[in-house]
Amino acid sequence: MKPSLILGYGATGKDIEKYLISESKKYVIYDDNKNIPNELNFQLEDITNLEMIYVSPGIRKDHKILNIAEESNIKVTTDIEYFNDISNVKIVGVTGTNGKTTFVSLLNKILNKYGYKSNVAGNIGISPLNLINDTEDLDFLILELSSFQLCHINELRIDTSIVLNIYEDHIDWHNSFEEYAESKLKIFNFTDNDQNNFLGSVDEELNINDALLENITVVEDINNYFLPNYFDEFVTMFVAICSRFEISEVDVIEFLSSEPSAEHRFELFYSKNGVNFINDSKSTNLESVNKASLKVNNCMLIMHGLAKGINPNKLVLSNEIKAILVPQNSEFDVSMFKRIVIKYESIEDLQQLIKENYRNFNTVLFSCGGSSFSDFKNYVDRGIYFKKMIEGEI
Template identity: 30%
Template structure:
């Protein structure tokens, strides 16, 4: 793919749009960036740097004429494909792609990509930590921290790229093909963006659509959607709570047992420094990825046990008068809230709410019975949760 002399538009000037513009400019493209925010709302550092490099910036909306006259349109993750200008661009023959698609086309390194409704950041960070502790030069990013494309701007070679991938980022991929794909779970979320749950699910499943026979797909076999996936074009490794014939990882006698390429190893769950059974399950794909790349058990055990939990994810804050205060503010959908409640071995006072994403809270109400002592609802979703 040649970028030199190409006219490329970017919608969205957040961190992803910024690094995308830097990469495009470095490769000789004529870059146009637009954002619905006003100029004073955009990060001044981004605006000044891009203007200095000769990028064209349009605030307070989109320059439709420029976009429709572009060779390529790159969408930032927060930008919906349903925007009229995006639809028109596709109709006019403009190639519309995601930032991860652009980065992939120039990335010479193996990629481990993690998606799912919940648990992505923890699993992505833990995989990155395991490889760092093993002496591997690993870039960790995507929907977590730095955008994928930023690794191509750094003056070093990588051994491995580990990416958290959201459904938004998967909407406009064409060739994106990880060496290892991981899908942790699929439950309703972002129903304010997708027309229905099927649309959301299909978008998540795009992560492995381009994978080949020599690559791996790791699936949570306890998930009712993922357990039904059948494919022969990629090596499938399944994990789940109970031991089953087709599972490469499962719980057995307070240990995670791994069965891979004729090798059996067990890892004590006591070494996992995370709250909740769901986080024990989430450690399974981390171990499987390590086995795929041949990391020794002794190094792997030490790396997992030294992992520091991410902030805002079942994070113990302080304890007073026998009450433990836990920050789980990254639980932004029903399933993640349920997993948090299930993961606490005590009665719970629940403070929940926030943006209304069109979710059904009936399952949360059912799980809260007998476990949640008091509940306080806040934000625009409070009314719907109270019902």
């Protein structure tokens, strides 16, 4: 039996490994940045001796191994495609720039509440292969799908496809906004029934082919729901999707009204001296900062992270942002707001600046606008750090 190659040994790669072990299948591993044990370490000269390649989401399409695999006619798949080949469970696919994890989690919860048997997997943090023995009794498996995952997927059967929104993000990986948007819209190629295609708000500069839109329900009329924990754009799409499962608008609003915001997503976690502190560490692009700025008043905004090639002109803040704290060597271009910009030298220096200035505002908003990898493992690590910094010292 030929071994398969796990290309990329992050969370997805390790889940693929667990599945292959459970099936007593041979495998080897290649990762550009990790040391792999010698007995499992893949050597490039052995590429023609592979059964197939399981590619992880973060691997670029032009990776040398993928190029050789294509030339050598070696099958390349993903954990999601392979799962779909061996399981008949109906899939609800959810992608978009902002709100995917929250949407997937809440959709799963409300479906279960109203009698459906469902579960979640994908970019939310668990490979569907981990659930392969538990899907027979499910009505639906809800998959959160990132642009990286969709970029690698070529075959998939989806019952309902949802693109929540499309704004600039991950341009450093996709090379252009058009390529990024294309990876998101690709999900509609996999839907069994065109009536179950849903598209939310998109950047005004994005031109989508009219022929594609003919087979999609575009949710563009945003209703005013005024729920404190969720943006109207999010709620409008959630109502539209729940109607597909025969859950009424009244029931949806009642449900969302009782649901707190997700941790690290516009999370009000602390108040002192009349000032609210909001952790929005999951904000990793400029559009999410823009949206957050619309829900605050007299606010000190704190940004952090790597800009990922996003056009700086996409930062369009509400007039309620009265001060902006950014790292000294930030990739963010905030020159248009220079009158209210305060620069901090390090994440440690940030605490003192907040302590000295927070009383001048009604809100302190940690809505980062960039990826966390400059200082932290991920947005969760970053959000926890910020909350501890505030709760312990302010």
